[in-house]
Amino acid sequence: MKKNLSDILHESIELELNISRLYTLFHDLYPEDEELWWQLAIEERNHAALLRYEKSNQQNGCSLAEGFLAPDLEGIREANSLVITLIERFGDNCPPREEAFxxxxxxxxxxxxAHYQAFLDSDEVHSVADELFRQLNQGDKDHARRIEAYVASHTHTMEELM
Known part of the structure; x- marks a missing residue:
């Protein structure tokens, strides 16, 4: 496997795990929303597991679909750094609930x-893994919709939060 691709997969896995850690922190900080945050944290860990599987396939010589990963390793590293900073900041000072949302x-x-837009824009499906990762990206979008729906039914409107 090419070094850059290996690095991108590694950073993408770390990003999913870090997001899971952030959602686990939110789970601990906001007991009234613990079910939402716990479910999202588990799903992010599942995303990391799928990426690990893809990484092992790469090491075994399987090809990765064109456009599957964001080519910007530095952008993924920056996103990772941001999420780690958020974990530290929110761990030290509990933010308002609205800020978590x-x-x-x-x-x-x-x-x-960042991760999958180019892949999703393609109509080509090369393998079952391609379709699986399309569903992975849809899960991320579903996370956003689920958070919005949860906020709408449990707190203020989204406009008030932003």
Missing amino acids: STALEIENSIGE
Whole structure:
């Protein structure tokens, strides 16, 4: 496997795990929303597991679909750094509940774009793995919609949060 591709997969896995850690922190900080945050944290860990599987396939010589990963390794590293900073900041000072929701929405909307947009724009399906990862990206978008729906039914309107 090419070094850059290996690095991108590694950073993408770390990003999913870090997002899971952030959502686990939100789970601990906001007991009234613990079910939402716990489910999202588990799903992010599942995304990391799917990426690990893809990484092992790469090491075994399987090809990766064109456009599957964002080619910008530095952008993924920056996203990772941001999420780690958020974990540290929110761990030290509990943010208002609304800030947790708006932060999660920003992360979900940017991550869905950053990782998989080029892949999703393609109509070609080369393998079952391609379709699986299309569903993975849809899961990220579903996270954003689920957070928005949850906020609408449990708190203020989204406009008030932003």
